[in-house]
Amino acid sequence: MSERRPITLITGASAGIGAALARTFARNGHTLMLVARREQRLLDLADEIAALGHPRPYCQPVDLERHDAVDHIAGAMERLGVEPDIVVNNAGFGLLGPAASLSRAEQLAMVDVNVRALTDVSLAFVDALERHKGGILNVASVAAFLPGPNMAVYYATKAYVLSFSDALHWELRPRGVRVTVVCPGPVPTEFQARAGFAGDSNTDMLTQSADQVAESSYRALRQGRRLVVPGALNRLTAAVTRLLPRRFLTEAVGRYNRKRIPK
Numbered sequence: 001m002s003e004r005r006p007i008t009l010i011t012g013a014s015a016g017i018g019a020a021l022a023r024t025f026a027r028n029g030h031t032l033m034l035v036a037r038r039e040q041r042l043l044d045l046a047d048e049i050a051a052l053g054h055p056r057p058y059c060q061p062v063d064l065e066r067h068d069a070v071d072h073i074a075g076a077m078e079r080l081g082v083e084p085d086i087v088v089n090n091a092g093f094g095l096l097g098p099a100a101s102l103s104r105a106e107q108l109a110m111v112d113v114n115v116r117a118l119t120d121v122s123l124a125f126v127d128a129l130e131r132h133k134g135g136i137l138n139v140a141s142v143a144a145f146l147p148g149p150n151m152a153v154y155y156a157t158k159a160y161v162l163s164f165s166d167a168l169h170w171e172l173r174p175r176g177v178r179v180t181v182v183c184p185g186p187v188p189t190e191f192q193a194r195a196g197f198a199g200d201s202n203t204d205m206l207t208q209s210a211d212q213v214a215e216s217s218y219r220a221l222r223q224g225r226r227l228v229v230p231g232a233l234n235r236l237t238a239a240v241t242r243l244l245p246r247r248f249l250t251e252a253v254g255r256y257n258r259k260r261i262p263k
Protein backbone atom coordinates (compact mmCIF):
# COMPACT_ATOMS: atom_id res chain seq x y z
CA MET A 1 0.00 0.00 0.00
CA SER A 2 1.26 3.49 -0.92
CA GLU A 3 2.20 5.79 1.93
CA ARG A 4 1.09 8.80 -0.04
CA ARG A 5 -2.01 10.49 1.35
CA PRO A 6 -5.15 10.44 -0.83
CA ILE A 7 -6.51 13.68 -2.27
CA THR A 8 -9.29 14.53 -4.70
CA LEU A 9 -7.98 16.36 -7.76
CA ILE A 10 -10.44 18.85 -9.28
CA THR A 11 -9.63 20.70 -12.51
CA GLY A 12 -11.30 23.99 -13.35
CA ALA A 13 -11.97 24.74 -9.68
CA SER A 14 -11.54 28.52 -9.98
CA ALA A 15 -15.14 29.13 -11.12
CA GLY A 16 -18.60 27.75 -11.81
CA ILE A 17 -19.27 24.03 -11.60
CA GLY A 18 -15.68 23.22 -10.54
CA ALA A 19 -15.85 25.53 -7.52
CA ALA A 20 -19.23 24.02 -6.58
CA LEU A 21 -17.77 20.51 -6.91
CA ALA A 22 -14.87 21.55 -4.65
CA ARG A 23 -17.29 22.75 -1.96
CA THR A 24 -19.34 19.54 -2.26
CA PHE A 25 -16.33 17.21 -2.04
CA ALA A 26 -14.87 19.23 0.89
CA ARG A 27 -18.21 19.07 2.75
CA ASN A 28 -18.11 15.28 2.33
CA GLY A 29 -14.70 14.99 3.96
CA HIS A 30 -12.35 14.92 0.95
CA THR A 31 -8.98 16.69 1.01
CA LEU A 32 -8.61 18.52 -2.30
CA MET A 33 -6.08 19.64 -4.85
CA LEU A 34 -7.54 22.51 -6.88
CA VAL A 35 -6.27 23.15 -10.41
CA ALA A 36 -6.89 26.07 -12.81
CA ARG A 37 -4.90 28.98 -14.23
CA ARG A 38 -6.16 31.73 -11.89
CA GLU A 39 -4.21 31.03 -8.71
CA GLN A 40 -5.76 33.78 -6.58
CA ARG A 41 -9.23 32.35 -7.22
CA LEU A 42 -8.00 28.94 -6.06
CA LEU A 43 -6.39 30.42 -2.94
CA ASP A 44 -9.59 32.32 -2.07
CA LEU A 45 -11.65 29.12 -2.43
CA ALA A 46 -9.12 27.19 -0.32
CA ASP A 47 -9.43 29.88 2.40
CA GLU A 48 -13.24 29.63 2.25
CA ILE A 49 -13.15 25.82 2.58
CA ALA A 50 -10.60 25.92 5.42
CA ALA A 51 -12.67 28.56 7.26
CA LEU A 52 -15.54 26.05 7.37
CA GLY A 53 -13.30 23.65 9.30
CA HIS A 54 -12.40 21.34 6.38
CA PRO A 55 -8.80 20.45 5.49
CA ARG A 56 -7.21 23.28 3.50
CA PRO A 57 -7.06 22.31 -0.20
CA TYR A 58 -3.74 22.31 -2.05
CA CYS A 59 -3.75 24.81 -4.92
CA GLN A 60 -1.92 24.11 -8.15
CA PRO A 61 -2.00 26.79 -10.86
CA VAL A 62 -1.70 24.97 -14.20
CA ASP A 63 -2.60 25.80 -17.79
CA LEU A 64 -4.20 22.59 -19.10
CA GLU A 65 -3.58 23.69 -22.69
CA ARG A 66 0.07 22.80 -22.07
CA HIS A 67 0.99 19.27 -23.05
CA ASP A 68 3.15 18.87 -19.93
CA ALA A 69 0.33 19.99 -17.59
CA VAL A 70 -0.30 16.54 -16.13
CA ASP A 71 3.43 15.92 -15.53
CA HIS A 72 3.41 19.21 -13.66
CA ILE A 73 0.44 18.11 -11.49
CA ALA A 74 1.98 14.67 -10.86
CA GLY A 75 5.28 16.29 -9.84
CA ALA A 76 3.52 18.59 -7.37
CA MET A 77 1.70 15.63 -5.86
CA GLU A 78 4.91 13.68 -5.46
CA ARG A 79 6.61 16.59 -3.68
CA LEU A 80 3.61 16.91 -1.33
CA GLY A 81 3.48 13.15 -0.63
CA VAL A 82 -0.09 12.83 -1.94
CA GLU A 83 -1.82 10.91 -4.74
CA PRO A 84 -5.38 11.02 -6.07
CA ASP A 85 -8.13 8.71 -4.90
CA ILE A 86 -10.56 10.62 -7.13
CA VAL A 87 -9.96 12.81 -10.19
CA VAL A 88 -12.57 15.26 -11.41
CA ASN A 89 -12.07 16.46 -14.98
CA ASN A 90 -14.21 19.56 -15.02
CA ALA A 91 -12.06 22.24 -16.73
CA GLY A 92 -13.38 23.16 -20.13
CA PHE A 93 -14.76 25.88 -22.34
CA GLY A 94 -16.82 26.41 -25.49
CA LEU A 95 -16.84 28.88 -28.37
CA LEU A 96 -19.96 30.01 -30.21
CA GLY A 97 -19.94 30.58 -33.96
CA PRO A 98 -19.32 28.72 -37.23
CA ALA A 99 -16.16 26.61 -36.91
CA ALA A 100 -14.70 27.99 -40.13
CA SER A 101 -15.06 31.57 -38.84
CA LEU A 102 -13.77 31.06 -35.29
CA SER A 103 -10.05 31.10 -34.50
CA ARG A 104 -8.47 27.74 -35.36
CA ALA A 105 -5.89 28.22 -32.61
CA GLU A 106 -8.59 28.79 -29.97
CA GLN A 107 -10.59 25.79 -31.14
CA LEU A 108 -7.49 23.59 -30.99
CA ALA A 109 -6.82 24.95 -27.48
CA MET A 110 -10.36 23.83 -26.62
CA VAL A 111 -9.53 20.34 -27.85
CA ASP A 112 -6.36 20.44 -25.70
CA VAL A 113 -8.32 21.31 -22.53
CA ASN A 114 -11.64 19.49 -23.08
CA VAL A 115 -10.17 16.33 -24.65
CA ARG A 116 -6.40 16.01 -24.37
CA ALA A 117 -5.95 17.10 -20.75
CA LEU A 118 -9.07 15.17 -19.65
CA THR A 119 -7.71 12.01 -21.28
CA ASP A 120 -4.27 12.49 -19.76
CA VAL A 121 -5.61 13.12 -16.23
CA SER A 122 -7.98 10.13 -16.55
CA LEU A 123 -5.14 7.75 -17.48
CA ALA A 124 -2.19 9.15 -15.51
CA PHE A 125 -3.37 8.16 -12.04
CA VAL A 126 -5.23 4.87 -12.58
CA ASP A 127 -2.86 2.87 -10.34
CA ALA A 128 -3.44 5.30 -7.45
CA LEU A 129 -7.20 5.31 -8.07
CA GLU A 130 -7.13 1.52 -7.96
CA ARG A 131 -5.13 1.46 -4.71
CA HIS A 132 -7.72 3.70 -3.07
CA LYS A 133 -10.77 2.08 -4.76
CA GLY A 134 -11.59 5.57 -5.96
CA GLY A 135 -12.89 6.97 -9.21
CA ILE A 136 -13.04 9.42 -12.07
CA LEU A 137 -15.74 12.06 -12.57
CA ASN A 138 -15.72 13.54 -16.07
CA VAL A 139 -17.81 16.60 -16.93
CA ALA A 140 -19.37 16.35 -20.41
CA SER A 141 -22.64 18.09 -21.34
CA VAL A 142 -26.07 17.43 -22.84
CA ALA A 143 -24.22 18.67 -25.95
CA ALA A 144 -22.46 15.27 -25.93
CA PHE A 145 -25.64 13.67 -27.33
CA LEU A 146 -25.93 16.10 -30.25
CA PRO A 147 -24.18 17.37 -33.35
CA GLY A 148 -23.58 21.08 -32.72
CA PRO A 149 -23.50 23.45 -35.69
CA ASN A 150 -22.39 26.94 -34.58
CA MET A 151 -20.54 25.28 -31.68
CA ALA A 152 -19.22 22.33 -33.65
CA VAL A 153 -15.90 21.71 -31.93
CA TYR A 154 -17.35 22.13 -28.43
CA TYR A 155 -20.15 19.59 -29.02
CA ALA A 156 -17.66 17.20 -30.58
CA THR A 157 -15.30 17.46 -27.60
CA LYS A 158 -18.18 16.59 -25.26
CA ALA A 159 -19.23 13.64 -27.45
CA TYR A 160 -15.65 12.41 -26.99
CA VAL A 161 -15.87 12.83 -23.21
CA LEU A 162 -19.09 10.78 -23.09
CA SER A 163 -17.78 8.02 -25.34
CA PHE A 164 -14.40 7.82 -23.62
CA SER A 165 -15.94 7.80 -20.13
CA ASP A 166 -18.46 5.08 -21.03
CA ALA A 167 -15.63 2.88 -22.27
CA LEU A 168 -13.40 3.62 -19.26
CA HIS A 169 -16.31 2.80 -16.94
CA TRP A 170 -16.34 -0.70 -18.46
CA GLU A 171 -12.56 -1.12 -18.57
CA LEU A 172 -11.85 0.03 -15.02
CA ARG A 173 -14.77 -1.62 -13.24
CA PRO A 174 -12.87 -4.91 -12.72
CA ARG A 175 -10.08 -2.88 -11.06
CA GLY A 176 -12.52 -1.33 -8.58
CA VAL A 177 -12.29 2.17 -10.11
CA ARG A 178 -15.63 3.94 -10.64
CA VAL A 179 -16.02 6.16 -13.70
CA THR A 180 -18.98 8.54 -13.91
CA VAL A 181 -19.73 11.05 -16.64
CA VAL A 182 -22.01 13.99 -15.90
CA CYS A 183 -23.94 15.70 -18.72
CA PRO A 184 -25.32 19.00 -17.43
CA GLY A 185 -27.73 21.18 -19.38
CA PRO A 186 -27.34 24.97 -19.11
CA VAL A 187 -25.74 26.24 -15.90
CA PRO A 188 -25.20 29.99 -15.35
CA THR A 189 -21.43 30.36 -14.89
CA GLU A 190 -18.59 32.19 -16.63
CA PHE A 191 -18.98 29.64 -19.45
CA GLN A 192 -21.53 31.73 -21.40
CA ALA A 193 -19.39 34.91 -21.47
CA ARG A 194 -16.26 32.91 -22.41
CA ALA A 195 -18.16 31.21 -25.24
CA GLY A 196 -19.48 34.55 -26.52
CA PHE A 197 -23.22 34.02 -25.97
CA ALA A 198 -25.59 36.94 -26.52
CA GLY A 199 -26.71 38.37 -23.15
CA ASP A 200 -30.35 37.43 -23.74
CA SER A 201 -29.73 33.70 -24.36
CA ASN A 202 -32.58 32.30 -22.29
CA THR A 203 -32.88 28.64 -21.38
CA ASP A 204 -34.61 29.01 -18.01
CA MET A 205 -36.62 25.79 -18.18
CA LEU A 206 -33.53 23.61 -18.46
CA THR A 207 -31.24 25.63 -16.20
CA GLN A 208 -29.71 24.08 -13.09
CA SER A 209 -27.42 25.78 -10.59
CA ALA A 210 -23.77 24.78 -10.29
CA ASP A 211 -24.55 23.52 -6.77
CA GLN A 212 -27.35 21.26 -8.06
CA VAL A 213 -25.03 19.82 -10.72
CA ALA A 214 -22.27 19.29 -8.15
CA GLU A 215 -24.60 17.48 -5.73
CA SER A 216 -26.03 15.19 -8.44
CA SER A 217 -22.54 14.44 -9.75
CA TYR A 218 -21.15 13.61 -6.32
CA ARG A 219 -24.05 11.29 -5.53
CA ALA A 220 -23.74 9.52 -8.89
CA LEU A 221 -20.00 8.94 -8.42
CA ARG A 222 -20.57 7.55 -4.91
CA GLN A 223 -23.19 5.18 -6.32
CA GLY A 224 -20.84 4.06 -9.11
CA ARG A 225 -23.26 5.19 -11.82
CA ARG A 226 -22.00 5.37 -15.40
CA LEU A 227 -23.95 8.49 -16.39
CA VAL A 228 -25.84 11.29 -14.72
CA VAL A 229 -27.89 14.00 -16.46
CA PRO A 230 -28.90 16.50 -13.74
CA GLY A 231 -32.48 17.80 -14.00
CA ALA A 232 -35.62 16.02 -15.22
CA LEU A 233 -36.02 18.18 -18.35
CA ASN A 234 -32.39 17.67 -19.32
CA ARG A 235 -32.87 13.90 -18.91
CA LEU A 236 -35.89 14.14 -21.20
CA THR A 237 -33.85 16.12 -23.76
CA ALA A 238 -31.09 13.52 -23.66
CA ALA A 239 -33.64 10.70 -24.11
CA VAL A 240 -35.36 12.45 -27.04
CA THR A 241 -32.04 12.89 -28.86
CA ARG A 242 -31.84 9.09 -29.10
CA LEU A 243 -35.18 8.89 -30.88
CA LEU A 244 -34.95 11.72 -33.44
CA PRO A 245 -33.08 11.49 -36.77
CA ARG A 246 -29.58 12.94 -36.66
CA ARG A 247 -30.32 15.20 -39.67
CA PHE A 248 -33.26 16.79 -37.85
CA LEU A 249 -31.20 17.31 -34.67
CA THR A 250 -28.37 18.95 -36.63
CA GLU A 251 -30.79 21.43 -38.19
CA ALA A 252 -32.50 22.20 -34.86
CA VAL A 253 -29.24 22.73 -32.94
CA GLY A 254 -27.77 24.86 -35.73
CA ARG A 255 -30.80 27.18 -35.66
CA TYR A 256 -30.88 27.25 -31.83
CA ASN A 257 -27.20 28.17 -31.56
CA ARG A 258 -27.49 30.77 -34.33
CA LYS A 259 -29.99 32.67 -32.15
CA ARG A 260 -27.38 32.85 -29.37
CA ILE A 261 -24.78 34.60 -31.55
CA PRO A 262 -24.73 38.33 -30.65
CA LYS A 263 -26.09 40.53 -33.48
Ligand SMILES: NC(=O)c1ccc[n+]([C@@H]2O[C@H](COP(=O)([O-])OP(=O)(O)OC[C@H]3O[C@@H](n4cnc5c(N)ncnc54)[C@H](OP(=O)(O)O)[C@@H]3O)[C@@H](O)[C@H]2O)c1
Pocket: 011, 012, 013, 014, 015, 016, 017, 018, 035, 036, 037, 038, 039, 041, 062, 063, 064, 065, 090, 091, 092, 093, 094, 113, 139, 140, 141, 142, 183, 184, 185, 186, 187, 188, 189, 190, 191, 192, 194
Ligand atom coordinates in the same frame (compact mmCIF):
# COMPACT_ATOMS: atom_id res chain seq x y z
N1 LIG B 1 -22.12 26.21 -17.83
C1 LIG B 1 -22.79 25.38 -18.61
O1 LIG B 1 -23.88 25.71 -19.13
C2 LIG B 1 -22.25 23.98 -18.86
C3 LIG B 1 -23.13 23.02 -19.36
C4 LIG B 1 -22.64 21.74 -19.61
C5 LIG B 1 -21.32 21.44 -19.36
N2 LIG B 1 -20.49 22.40 -18.88
C6 LIG B 1 -19.09 22.03 -18.64
O2 LIG B 1 -18.79 22.23 -17.27
C7 LIG B 1 -17.39 22.45 -17.12
C8 LIG B 1 -17.18 23.66 -16.23
O3 LIG B 1 -17.72 24.79 -16.89
P1 LIG B 1 -18.35 26.02 -16.12
O4 LIG B 1 -19.73 26.20 -16.64
O5 LIG B 1 -18.15 25.91 -14.67
O6 LIG B 1 -17.46 27.19 -16.77
P2 LIG B 1 -16.56 28.33 -16.09
O7 LIG B 1 -17.31 29.02 -15.00
O8 LIG B 1 -16.09 29.16 -17.24
O9 LIG B 1 -15.34 27.53 -15.46
C9 LIG B 1 -14.40 26.89 -16.30
C10 LIG B 1 -13.25 26.38 -15.46
O10 LIG B 1 -12.31 25.74 -16.35
C11 LIG B 1 -11.03 26.29 -16.11
N3 LIG B 1 -10.20 26.30 -17.31
C12 LIG B 1 -10.51 26.78 -18.54
N4 LIG B 1 -9.44 26.72 -19.35
C13 LIG B 1 -8.42 26.22 -18.61
C14 LIG B 1 -7.05 25.95 -18.86
N5 LIG B 1 -6.49 26.22 -20.06
N6 LIG B 1 -6.29 25.44 -17.87
C15 LIG B 1 -6.82 25.19 -16.65
N7 LIG B 1 -8.11 25.42 -16.34
C16 LIG B 1 -8.91 25.94 -17.31
C17 LIG B 1 -11.29 27.71 -15.64
O11 LIG B 1 -10.19 28.17 -14.85
P3 LIG B 1 -9.14 29.32 -15.26
O12 LIG B 1 -9.83 30.24 -16.22
O13 LIG B 1 -8.81 29.95 -13.94
O14 LIG B 1 -7.99 28.58 -15.85
C18 LIG B 1 -12.52 27.52 -14.76
O15 LIG B 1 -12.13 27.10 -13.48
C19 LIG B 1 -16.82 22.60 -18.53
O16 LIG B 1 -16.21 21.38 -18.91
C20 LIG B 1 -18.06 22.86 -19.38
O17 LIG B 1 -17.88 22.43 -20.70
C21 LIG B 1 -20.92 23.66 -18.62
